Amino acid sequence: MSIPLSWKAIVKQVFGLDAEISAVYFYESKKNQVSRLRIVINGEQTDVVAKKYVWGDMDSEIAVLKKAGTFGLNVPEFIARFSDIAFFTPVPGVSMHNPITEKQAFLIGEWMRMFHENMTPQRARGTFLRGDCTLKNFVYDEEGEKVYSLDFEQAYFGPAEDDLAELIVTLLTGAKAEKLWHSPHILAVKTLIRAYRRKFNAAFLYEEVIQGLSNRMEFRQEFAAEIQALIDEFYGHKSLFLELLENR
Secondary structure, eight states, rough: OOHHHHHHHHHHHHTTTTEEEEEEOOOOOSSSSEEEEEEEETEEEEEEEEEEEEOHHHHHHHHHHHHHHHTOOOOOEEEEEEOOOOOOOOOOOOEEEEOEEEEEHHHHHHHHHHHHHHSSOOOOOEEOOOOSSSGGGGGTTTTTEEEEEEEOOOOOOOOOHHHHHHHHHHHHTTTOOOGGGGGGHHHHHHHHHHHOSSSSHHHHHHHHHHHHHHHHHOOGGGGGGHHHHHHHHHHHHHHHHHHHHHHO
């Protein structure tokens, strides 16, 4: 694929007149235009991620990433900006897909705890949430044994259960109701909660998960029967799910 002239001009303005693009990879994104650029400066090659904001608040995301970085959270590092485009360092690893491993779930739970604890100011009303807290926004670096998180345009203050419920719903994707309680999906949920280690309202989280599954059913009609079966299973074994959430 040929490299657009506009990208060439932008890279020279941001990284200097000696900067050249040698390759461009376009990521799939439903909200913004995200590309990975391979840039050569004086013979030295480096990769950067360029994000053109069609939707969401660029200033807010940059501020979140800068603050998160000061606390040692694994997130992309902000490099520079040009108009409605921000440049970040790429993170190592690959996107995770269900069912995730117990180790991956534990690392996500630890990351979530650190994010909520460090990013929430003292005396704040509510918890600072990452928002859009789904599995697709986490990357697993097997070599470094780390989890990174991406995309913070929807960060906001609210109950911690919002982030947890959204993540749990995505962890349950693909689970079969008849095998739920012995599935890797429910083990991932259990491990996530164990690693999180912060106080939350289990009964409220239960209701949030049910609501999240119901919302997902509306947008994924092709899986409506499977999702409804999961909802029925959680309603029928409410005490079992609450026990899972509370034993942390």
